[in-house]
Amino acid sequence: xxxxxxxxxxxxxxxxxxxxxxxxxxxxxxxxxxxxxxxxxxxxxxxxxxxxxxxxxxxxxxxxxxxxxxxxxxxxxxxxxxxxxxxxxxxxxxxxxxxxxxxxxxxxxxxxxxxxxxxxxxxxxxxxxxxxxxxxxxxxxxxxxxxxxxxxxxxxxxxxxx
Amino acid sequence: xxxxxxxxxxxxxxxxxxxxxxxxxxxxxxxxxxxxxxxxxxxxxxxxxxxxxxxxxxxxxxxxxxxxxxxxxxxxxxxxxxxxxxxxxxxxxxxxxxxxxxxxxxxxxxxxxxxxxxxxxxxxxxxxxxxxxxxxxxx
Numbered sequence: 086x087x088x089x090x091x092x093x094x095x096x097x098x099x100x101x102x103x104x105x106x107x108x109x110x111x112x113x114x115x116x117x118x119x120x121x122x123x124x125x126x127x128x129x130x131x132x133x134x135x136x137x138x139x140x141x142x143x144x145x146x147x148x149x150x151x152x153x154x155x156x157x158x159x160x161x162x163x164x165x166x167x168x169x170x171x172x173x174x175x176x177x178x179x180x181x182x183x184x185x186x187x188x189x190x191x192x193x194x195x196x197x198x199x200x201x202x203x204x205x206x207x208x209x210x211x212x213x214x215x216x217x218x219x220x221x222x223x224x225x226x227x228x229x230x231x232x233x234x235x236x237x238x239x240x241x242x243x244x245x246x247x
Numbered sequence: 248x249x250x251x252x253x254x255x256x257x258x259x260x261x262x263x264x265x266x267x268x269x270x271x272x273x274x275x276x277x278x279x280x281x282x283x284x285x286x287x288x289x290x291x292x293x294x295x296x297x298x299x300x301x302x303x304x305x306x307x308x309x310x311x312x313x314x315x316x317x318x319x320x321x322x323x324x325x326x327x328x329x330x331x332x333x334x335x336x337x338x339x340x341x342x343x344x345x346x347x348x349x350x351x352x353x354x355x356x357x358x359x360x361x362x363x364x365x366x367x368x369x370x371x372x373x374x375x376x377x378x379x380x381x382x383x384x385x386x
Contacts, residue, residue, distance in 0.1 A: 138357040139314040139325045147311035148355045148365050178356040225359030
């Protein structure tokens with residue numbers, strides 16, 4: 086069994102943290118933090134962010150096949166400024182597919198966690214903590230934080246049982 | 248007053264950009280076939296603003312290419328949430344692209360961002376001169 090990494094969700098307000106935590110229910114291993122400021126960028130201990138394709142542009146993201154993600158390396162300079170060593174990005178919808186959160190977000194979360202497991206297979210312990218932001222977690226606002234928390238929690242629980 | 252100005256500009260940008268709900272459909276549309284232009288948007292860092300002002304085109308350094316969005320709202324969304332704190336100040340830019348050039352870009356549909364176009368670095372000079380909307384800073 087590949088252990089699930091810790092998941093940190095970075096939210097811009099205390100209200101959003103409360104909403105997210107409400108959706109989490111009794112799930113362990115997912116931590117919501119806020120408010121924003123630039124605390125997230127400088128938070129030590131996060132090994133990878135998941136960022137949408139456009140937000141990962143500066144690390145050389147480029148379109149990849151739908152329903153897959155890529156793991157990019159950040160520079161030493163980035164890391165000295167608080168950026169984690171890995172950026173995970175790339176989840177595209179298939180042609181004609183609608184961004185229905187309940188169907189698509191679990192696919193995204195599993196893709197990200199699969200990618201983490203693959204990195205950790207090659208470099209044991211390289212990614213122990215993954216960070217998400219509200220924009221990516223809610224598919225750009227397509228769903229509520231509470232619902233995305235519930236979906237993320239279900240994925241983590243399912244993977245923990247495997 | 249500034250809020251009203253932003254709303255009006257957003258409306259203007261949205262109206263001046265053709266509906267791009269399905270970019271795959273757009274590629275096959277009569278608009279794409281007949282020529283014409285399409286306005287695309289992206290938000291950029293201060294460093295990229297300087298680069299655009301100096302070269303009058305989008306240029307990419309150490310990246311594979313750049314992403315562009317058919318609406319100003321989509322571009323703005325890239326600069327919001329607390330990740331913006333790591334991006335620094337962001338400025339809205341746009342470029343009006345001949346549809347013949349647009350067909351050379353890669354039409355994609357990223358989750359969260361909505362329909363977008365990706366232009367590899369070598370194609371960026373073909374896009375033309377960008378407009379920097381300095382009066383609409385995004386934080």
